[in-house]
Amino acid sequence: MAGRGSRLRPHTLTIPKPLIPIAGKPIVHRLVEDIAKVLNDKIEEIAFIIHESFGKEVEENLIAIAGKLGSKATIYYQNEALGTAHAILCAQESMKGPIVVAYADTLFRADFNLEKNADSVIWVKQVDDPSAFGVVQLNEKNEITDFVEKPKSFVSDLAIIGIYYFKSGENLKSELQFLLDNNIIKGGEYQLTDALENMKQKGLRFVPGKVDEWMDCGNKDVTVDTNTRMLNFLESENQNYIADNIVIENSTIIKPCYIGNNVILKNAVIGPNVSLGEHSKVENAKIKNSLIQTHATIRNAELDNAMIGNFATYDGNHVNISIGDYSILS
Template sequence: MKALVLAGGKGSRLLPITHTAPKQLVPVANKPVLFYGIESLVAAGITDIGIIVGYTADEIREAVGDGSTFGADVTYIQQGKPLGLAHAVLVARDYLGDDDFVMYLGDNFIVGGIEKLVEGFREERPDADLMLTRVEDPRAFGVAELDDDGRVVRIEEKPAHPVSDLAVAGVFLFTPVVHEAVRAIEPSARGELEITDAVQWLIEQGRKVRSTLITGYWKDTGNVSDMLEVNRSVLEGLEPCIDGKVDADSEIIGRVRVERGASVSGSRIVGPVVIGAGTSVTNSYVGPSTSVAENCVISGSEVEFSIILEGASIEGVGRIEASLIGRQSQVTHAGRTPRAHRFVVGDHSKVQITP
């Protein structure tokens, strides 16, 4: 069995962060989201991995390499334009050959891995197996309708009137018959070849389409609030470790990891928190569910429930929470000017201000 990992999307919901980095490489607990997916595949015994890449191909290649650090053999497959998940299967036809495969969306996060899903597929070998999860608002997802035996009888992409609350999560398993399905469908109203349409074609052809309902944690990390929630979830399992320097005037509470080369002075850190290598935290408070990447500076500030990316500096700005601070960003105090907010805000940014 092979894997097809999709890492070619634009990440418009994470702008402006994704102007300069692929959404799949935005870190959760200081590790890119994409890495968690690759590790899940390898843990399930799937080491032949094809990664669909687009305009951010160079960044993905640099981060993942040949896959050997994960125990995998990675092949990169260029997709000229992001024309849908089923189009990605078309593009990868030569690589996939006649093997069964897992299609894994590279910006999805699943706690607990996919070993049981893969094991069940190998035992029963349906033509398709979908990972489903219950969601509050299924209108933003592919939605499945099941019969009494758990077989999928209908699937629809982003319906205005969902038939159920069962959303298709970011993992699909297929036999080679799916190649016939993706060739048979037409582009949707948004101009894409939808994988849900391909699955519906399989259903209409009488093929066996099975579903697996997951009750564990799943998130599509396509927006800031979901990124922060996934970060919180991962940090809950953090193993505390102090490899950096913490002075006598600092207080460390709970699950905190201070990586080698980091320093904490005159500060209070309340876990779960990870402080990346080379980062300096001085006269500050870093609160729960916060990950601070490498080579950052936090001085005279308070940060909680946030993700701070590599090289960012936060100095003298009071309290920051529920925030995603980009690479090499500078957040500073404005000085003694009259009380006012002063910004340099990039395209597609979102700024929230307390009155």
């Protein structure tokens, strides 16, 4: 998670993308929880690979996320964008025994049993347009035979979503180090897929783990959509959260919604599909299908597909807006 997430600006100017809240919880927190469910095993350590410029507050937040899952947290730095293989190898001291590698800007919903006897399990999702993704090909034994990056003609519709299980962290570390030692670069970067290909050529067994839903957080529109989808998943599982200590005056909440602590609603209609962060205030407004972070103030507005940052103030008649932390628009 060392990248800043430039496509999600202005929201990532003040906070890294994996800490953006989805349905009231940071993306990376939800991701780790969902991985833990699939593993059905205790996670001993979570290694976060970040940029050093993220600062101590971000690091403290990440350590707290690991703590909530009963895991040790370790922080590593990738200060130069040299590719996925290089990023993972930054955490080489933690690559011992069985490990999971995940890109921290994606969420998923899955119900499958992880095949821990395989050398590697690669999470995949069936997609309509495989040409935009890296995909895998399978044989009759449901084993992965090939990795194909953005195929121009159809070879498979199983897209790699960016989450991987490896039975041996030491083996993966050795393969990644081989790429760096031999300067094996594509597009100016060291690529994880090259290490996977080398491992496959040596006879290691790769199998797919198919997810039911795959949610991206690449830009504002898809992040708002992911928030909507997550709220609906949580609603179906009776897990939506509406705080008890909110103030409601002549207002209506239409589920599914996430409403944080100490929110004040006056002459407002909230929902459906709205996340409203703690200590926010909404007055004379209607909001649906939107992601509002903490300490926001919204007045005299009718919002749809909006994303508003922390401590932001909005008073106006635009519907589809995106304003970052501490912004004022009136």
